Amino acid sequence: MSLSSLHIKNLRNLAEVRIEPASRLNIIHGANASGKTSLLEAIYLLGRAKSFRSSHLHIIEGPGKSGFMVFGQVTGELGIPQPLGVHYEGGKIHMRAAGQALTQTAELVKRLPLLLITPDSHKILTLGPRQRRRFIDWGVFHVEHDFILAYRRYCRALRQRNASLRTPSRFVPSEIWDNELYETAAQIDGFRRDYLQQFLPLLIHFVKKLLPADWDVSLRYLPGWAQDMTFREALTRSLERDRLLGYTHKGPHRADVVIEAAGKPVQEHASGGQQKLLMCALYLAQAALFKARTQRQCIILLDDLPAELDAEHRCKLMELLCEIGVQIIVTTTDKNLLRIPEGAEAKLFHVEHGVIMEQGST
Ligand SMILES: Nc1ncnc2c1ncn2[C@@H]1O[C@H](COP(=O)(O)OP(=O)(O)O)[C@@H](O)[C@H]1O
Ligand SMILES: [Mg+2]
Known part of the structure; x- marks a missing residue:
């Protein structure tokens, strides 16, 4: 699967961009503030209906504030292009696929599976659990069709329980939503455990390629409640605290995956560069697992990463990215920083003041 054409407006x-990316490697180069990250932002919007830079979409509108539009053709494994579009107008985002309006973002996400790596992505290792949970759930969402259903049911029951906790005088533990919470929590937990079991060997594989030989990477999954009790027991025990503070403290919405090397959290001993390489290994493993489980390919967007790695690791990373056989769209200020691996199908684009020109292909 790849994005075979892209049309961006405002x-x-x-202002107006039309490009036909290569199905494998695409290098986008240009000076600072030329529009490279905006191009990746547009692709991200096409696959997620949101930005990774601004929580308010009106900030993204170009001059005139008359909305923006991103349209693309996604060519699947059978070689048939499927149109996909988002447009923002009057403060609202509208999504379309193959001529039909989409009402749920999950439908868009399924059609254009994207992984994004930015210069900040290594913070996944050091920030709170939310980013790591999101990362894992991206993978689980794409390989387990029932995950989204269980997740939505869980969130609905959680909202009901929390609303009730916020009015303590009227709080009555409800069998209905507690049972719904137990059932869906068990499903979510099971999906995540299965996923991580398949994910770990791939992570170890990529860590071996990118990091020193003695890097013994492991994952410690924390389901969101103490592991020596069931979720039912954990909820019962935390009821008093939940009532006091007005929300549910335990559950899959508090899960985490701690990433360790040689039994210690990586942030305690890994250098900045090593953290970046480990982050890359995480994304490579996720792309490889996505491909193995779905027989489809995801698209990897890399913003400005190369400048932060030394030449040897940049080379290795490019080789590994090309080896897994996905579409890659990478931006850089200096095209000489990126060596196109031998035999890789690639296109080079230059960006200047928001104008993107194809400069050749291999
Ligand atoms: N809403 C907007 N309308 C017009 N230009 C914008 C808007 N938001 C940001 N810009 C400008 O777009 C340019 C491109 O930004 P960006 O894509 O981040 O550049 P790059 O990644 O190439 O360094 C910058 O000059 C920025 O000031
Ligand atoms: Mg940028």
Whole structure:
């Protein structure tokens, strides 16, 4: 699967862009503030209906504030292009696929599976659990069709329980939503455990390629409640605290995956560069597992990463990215920083003041 054509209108400094990316490697180069990250932002919007830079979409509108539009053709494994589009107008985002309006973002996400790596992505290792949970859930969502259903049911029951906890005088533990919570929590937990079991060997594989030989990477999954009790027991025990503070403290919405090397959290002993390489290994493993489980490919967007790695690791990373056989769209200020691996099908694009020109292919 790849994005075979892209049309952007009025998004930040990109007045009108039309490009046909290669199905494998695409290098986008240009000076600072030329529009490279905006291009990746547009693709991200096409696959997620949100930005990774601004929580308010009106900030993204180009001059005139008359909305923006991103349209693409996604060519699947059978070689048939499927149109996909988002447009933002009057403060609302609208999504379409193959001529039909979509009402749920999950439908868009399924059609254009994207992984995004930015210069900040290594913070996944050091920030709170939310980013790691999101990362794992991206993978689980794409390989387990029932995950989204269980997740939505869980969130609904959790909202009901929390609303009730916030009015303590009227709180009555409800069998109905507690049972719904137990059932869906068990499903979510099971999906995540299965996923991580398949994910770990791939992570170890990529860590071996990118990091020193003695890097013994492991994952410690924390389901969101103490592991020596069931979720039912954990909820019962935390009831008093939940009532006091007005929300549910335990459950899959508090899960985490701690990433360790040689039994210690990585942030305690890994250098900045090593943290970046480990983060890359996480994304490579996720792309490889996505491909193995779905027989489809995801698209990897890399923003400005190369400048932060030394030449040897940049080379290795490019080779590994090309080896897994996915579409890659990578931006850089200096195209000489990126060596196109031998035999890789690649296109080079130059960005200047929001104008993107194809400069050749291999
Ligand atoms: N809403 C907007 N409308 C027009 N231009 C914008 C808007 N938001 C940001 N820009 C400008 O778009 C340019 C491109 O930004 P960006 O894509 O981040 O550049 P790069 O990644 O190439 O360094 C910048 O000059 C920025 O100031
Ligand atoms: Mg940028």
